[in-house]
Amino acid sequence: MTLQTKDILHKGLQRFWSSAGQDKRGISASWAQHAAAILVHLYKAHSLDDLLGGYGRHRKIKRLTGHVRRYSIELNANWRITFDCLDPDTGAVTNVDIEDLHRSGGAQRR
Numbered sequence: 394m395t396l397q398t399k400d401i402l403h404k405g406l407q408r409f410w411s412s413a414g415q416d417k418r419g420i421s422a423s424w425a426q427h428a429a430a431i432l433v434h435l436y437k438a439h440s441l442d443d444l445l446g447g448y449g450r451h452r453k454i455k456r457l458t459g460h461v462r463r464y465s466i467e468l469n470a471n472w473r474i475t476f477d478c479l480d481p482d483t484g485a486v487t488n489v490d491i492e493d494l495h496r497s498g499g500a501q502r503r
Contacts, residue, residue, distance in 0.1 A: 396436040406432075406474075420491070424468055427452070431466055431474050435489065441481035463488075467470040471495045 401407045405419015405437065414429045418428035434448040445454050449466060457463045459474065473478045473494050 396432060396486065396489070397418055398485045400489055403490055406489065424472070427468055428474065431468065432489075434466075435476065435486050438484035438486075440484045441478050443484050444478060444486075457494075465492075465494060 396471060397442075398407050398411045399412055400445075401404060403419070405417075409416060409420055409425070410432055413424065415489055417425055418426060431452065434452075435444070438444040443449075444464070446451040452467045454464055454466045457465055462477050463475060464478060464480055465475045468474050468491065471493050475490050475492050475494075477488045478484065478486055480498070
């Protein structure tokens with residue numbers, strides 16, 4: 394599995410991933426450790442079951458209400474990394490974003 398920069402919508406998260414966690418511009422510095430672990434988890438998954446297990450279970454991956462293939466994983470109290478899992482057999486993810494699901498309307502950027 395590969396997580397490519399083009400699969401990440403959030404510009405700060407793109408820089409963070411492409412710099413191997415060195416460039417934290419655009420994300421909260423307090424999120425860096427969890428964001429790195431989440432991105433590595435998304436990168437290493439070989440199926441939807443892999444995504445939902447291990448670190449995904451620990452950080453509470455959930456399917457977003459009203460979405461067929463969109464999931465969220467807890468970054469901190471209010472913020473989530475959201476993503477689409479288009480193929481449950483491969484665990485391929487795309488449209489990775491950072492969203493505040495507690496704001497009015499929840500995940501609406503995607």
